[in-house]
Amino acid sequence: xxxxxxxxxxxxxxxxxxxxxxxxxxxxxxxxxxxxxxxxxxxxxxxxxxxxxxxxxxxxxxxxxxxxxxxxxxxxxxxxxxxxxxxxxxxxxxxxxxxxxxxxxxxxxxxxxxxxxxxxxxxxxxxxxxxxxxxxxxxxxxxxxxxxxxxxxxxxxxxxxxxxxxxxxxxxxxxxxxxxxxxxxxxxxxxxxxxxxxxxxxxxxxxxxxxxxxxxxxxxxxxxxxxxxxxxxxxxxxxxxxxxxxxxxxxxxxxxxxxxxxxxxxxxxxxxxxxxxxxxxxxxxxxxxxxxxxxxxxxxxxxxxxxxxxxxxxxxxxxxxxxxxxxxxxxxxxxxxxxxxxxxxxxxxxxxxx
Amino acid sequence: xxxxxxxxxxxxxxxxxxxxxxxxxxxxxxxxxxxxxxxxxxxxxxxxxxxxxxxxxxxxxxxxxxxxxxxxxxxxxxxxxxxxxxxxxxxxxxxxxxxxxxxxxxxxxxxxxxxxxxxxxxxxxxxxxxxxxxxxxxxxxxxxxxxxxxxxxxxxxxxxxxxxxxxxxxxxxxxxxxxxxxxxxxxxxxxxxxxxxxxxxxxxxxxxxxxxxxxxxxxxxxxxxxxxxxxxxxxxxxxxxxxxxxxxxxxxxxxxxxxxxxxxxxxxxxxxxxxxxxxxxxxxxxxxxxxxxxxxxxxxxxxxxxxxxxxxxxxxxxxxxxxxxxxxxxxxxxxxxxxxxxxxxxxxxxxxxx
Ligand SMILES: CC(C)[C@H](C(=O)O)[C@@H](O)C(=O)O
Ligand SMILES: CC(C)[C@H](C(=O)O)[C@@H](O)C(=O)O
Numbered sequence: 001x002x003x004x005x006x007x008x009x010x011x012x013x014x015x016x017x018x019x020x021x022x023x024x025x026x027x028x029x030x031x032x033x034x035x036x037x038x039x040x041x042x043x044x045x046x047x048x049x050x051x052x053x054x055x056x057x058x059x060x061x062x063x064x065x066x067x068x069x070x071x072x073x074x075x076x077x078x079x080x081x082x083x084x085x086x087x088x089x090x091x092x093x094x095x096x097x098x099x100x101x102x103x104x105x106x107x108x109x110x111x112x113x114x115x116x117x118x119x120x121x122x123x124x125x126x127x128x129x130x131x132x133x134x135x136x137x138x139x140x141x142x143x144x145x146x147x148x149x150x151x152x153x154x155x156x157x158x159x160x161x162x163x164x165x166x167x168x169x170x171x172x173x174x175x176x177x178x179x180x181x182x183x184x185x186x187x188x189x190x191x192x193x194x195x196x197x198x199x200x201x202x203x204x205x206x207x208x209x210x211x212x213x214x215x216x217x218x219x220x221x222x223x224x225x226x227x228x229x230x231x232x233x234x235x236x237x238x239x240x241x242x243x244x245x246x247x248x249x250x251x252x253x254x255x256x257x258x259x260x261x262x263x264x265x266x267x268x269x270x271x272x273x274x275x276x277x278x279x280x281x282x283x284x285x286x287x288x289x290x291x292x293x294x295x296x297x298x299x300x301x302x303x304x305x306x307x308x309x310x311x312x313x314x315x316x317x318x319x320x321x322x323x324x325x326x327x328x329x330x331x332x333x334x335x336x337x338x339x340x341x342x343x344x345x346x347x348x349x350x351x352x353x354x
Numbered sequence: 355x356x357x358x359x360x361x362x363x364x365x366x367x368x369x370x371x372x373x374x375x376x377x378x379x380x381x382x383x384x385x386x387x388x389x390x391x392x393x394x395x396x397x398x399x400x401x402x403x404x405x406x407x408x409x410x411x412x413x414x415x416x417x418x419x420x421x422x423x424x425x426x427x428x429x430x431x432x433x434x435x436x437x438x439x440x441x442x443x444x445x446x447x448x449x450x451x452x453x454x455x456x457x458x459x460x461x462x463x464x465x466x467x468x469x470x471x472x473x474x475x476x477x478x479x480x481x482x483x484x485x486x487x488x489x490x491x492x493x494x495x496x497x498x499x500x501x502x503x504x505x506x507x508x509x510x511x512x513x514x515x516x517x518x519x520x521x522x523x524x525x526x527x528x529x530x531x532x533x534x535x536x537x538x539x540x541x542x543x544x545x546x547x548x549x550x551x552x553x554x555x556x557x558x559x560x561x562x563x564x565x566x567x568x569x570x571x572x573x574x575x576x577x578x579x580x581x582x583x584x585x586x587x588x589x590x591x592x593x594x595x596x597x598x599x600x601x602x603x604x605x606x607x608x609x610x611x612x613x614x615x616x617x618x619x620x621x622x623x624x625x626x627x628x629x630x631x632x633x634x635x636x637x638x639x640x641x642x643x644x645x646x647x648x649x650x651x652x653x654x655x656x657x658x659x660x661x662x663x664x665x666x667x668x669x670x671x672x673x674x675x676x677x678x679x680x681x682x683x684x685x686x687x688x689x690x691x692x693x694x695x696x697x698x699x700x701x702x703x704x705x706x707x708x
Binding site for chain 1: 440475499502506509511517546547549552579582584596599600602607612
């Protein structure tokens with residue numbers, strides 16, 4: 001199991017260090033895990049002048065999986081667009097063909113108070129958002145800023161999906177629905193956008209191969225409402241890159257604890273990049289304050305999806321549940337009556353629980 | 355004051371009837387209000403085979419303002435795309451150049467329980483979302499579904515904004531911010547989309563004419579999160595058509611009572627179309643169950659924005675507050691201890707309060 005580890009920027013190195021300790025334990029207990037680090041994002045720019053340097057690309061292409069901390073920081077905001085940290089993230093997704101982004105939004109019972117929603121609305125929340133990650137308006141051509149035929153400046157981007165792009169993400173989503181409650185909601189704006197009308201058509205076609213799955217359709221504006229009104233109506237949701245960007249962030253915030261939420265971005269062969277759903281939090285970087293659990297849970301997803309090590313994945317997830325039950329909390333999820341710990345202190349607790 | 359009244363579909367006719375009664379009272383008390391009805395959406399299709407029939411277009415072009423119920427219904431779902439009800443809505447917006455969509459998200463203290471969010475998170479919520487309504491990926495060319503050069507079917511749409519389109523919505527948003535708390539948040543995805551990078555650039559440029567307004571910028575995914583995490587951080591938000599569609603629906607659902615929320619869509623000269631933020635609710639149509647207050651409050655917005663009749667607008671809004679304080683509730687906002695009324699019963703109460 002060859003893992004490329006990309007600490008990235010901000011709190012990235014701190015949270016990755018705790019995930020590395022978890023992998024160390026598993027390695028000592030017999031899993032054949034090899035890790036090697038390389039820079040991405042701002043760290044890539046600092047070291048090699050590129051957010052996705054050649055050394056990083058080479059390492060990631062050769063690895064079976066990638067574990068990423070987070071990228072971005074204010075010191076890179078003034079760089080030219082192609083040099084900015086998030087370009088590294090977009091580049092690695094495209095380069096490795098990581099078209100299937102899985103973003104769970106799970107409310108841990110111990111953290112129910114952290115949500116801004118009423119307990120009865122969110123308790124037991126467990127949504128899986130499947131977001132297409134290498135197509136749509138993120139990568140569509142043509143794009144740019146130019147002077148138009150009237151002599152006025154204008155800017156444009158292209159939303160675009162081919163049939164095969166939609167088919168392959170549909171199969172991933174139906175596959176996941178089959179392993180869960182067999183309910184899949186496809187989100188579109190088919191009443192306005194041809195691209196998503198086409199998306200809906202292909203979803204309906206792929207559904208014929210999964211007769212057990214109940215497929216529903218929802219407009220993206222309604223989905224944004226329904227996530228607030230009654231999020232527990234959803235089990236698996238599938239949508240395009242830009243709508244998925246918005247809805248998965250909204251859904252994760254329903255839990256009130258995005259410091260807990262992992263994510264996976266997979267290619268056709270279950271090679272994947274795993275990273276926490278939260279960002280690089282430059283404001284608390286280097287202070288040993290960050291919550292490493294989303295990164296540790298991302299490592300668990302990696303064990304499950306790329307390496308099919310279900311037992312090891314559950315062992316890690318079980319350890320996270322244990323430390324929550326024991327009352328350990330980093331600052332972001334702390335409440336009265338619990339024990340506040342640092343990032344490394346949380347790492348200690350997880351290692352003990354393992 | 356010449357008002358084109360478009361009842362539309364579903365509950366449209368019922369809620370419009372109650373708003374008409376409010377206008378009748380104002381007319382009796384001396385306001386020179388003239389109304390004339392025409393069909394839009396499914397009703398337009400039924401009467402003339404078009405969702406935005408010529409008679410409706412003529413009436414709306416000649417009127418000073420348009421009051422709309424709602425459009426859409428399942429019986430029209432199988433029509434060809436250009437004939438569907440929502441096409442009528444898109445057509446009238448474009449035809450009348452209604453580029454500025456104002457969507458307040460206000461939590462009425464009496465209805466605080468209706469929200470799925472904790473009271474402390476939403477009490478006092480009062481956000482104004484300014485959504486650009488005649489540009490962006492809604493109307494951008496090219497668009498369609500076609501076979502590409504590889505022989506595969508694909509679909510595409512174009513996000514597009516010209517400098518002047520962004521400038522004029524920016525001025526509307528800054529103008530509104532000046533009348534409120536002088537805080538404006540512009541929502542974009544400038545880290546990925548050139549169109550919104552350009553949007554941000556123009557916002558910053560227009561800001562120089564409004565030195566008193568504090569302009570901030572937020573990525574759309576983060577905005578979707580922040581609306582859930584801490585909605586009261588926002589006062590006025592401005593964004594493009596598609597992001598505005600999603601965020602304004604999310605924001606309105608934070609209140610838990612979208613049956614209360616009006617909207618205005620204005621042109622350059624404050625001619626406007628006014629409609630409730632909710633839809634046509636085919637499931638309860640014709641049952642005298644709908645909440646007419648959003649439509650009545652839309653009429654109040656019309657008095658304010660198009661006719662500069664601030665006193666009359668406040669009189670209507672005051673009557674709505676009175677009926678809420680008196681405990682009258684339609685089914686959608688009913689709770690124990692309140693008096694449940696029908697759509698027309700709520701109209702009665704408002705007329706009495708006036
Ligand atoms: C940083 C940004 C380019 C990225 C995206 O929009 O995909 C992020 O928001 C995410 O969701 O991973
Ligand atoms: C019905 C639909 C075309 C419309 C839109 O997307 O603009 C609606 O959602 C709205 O927000 O008024």
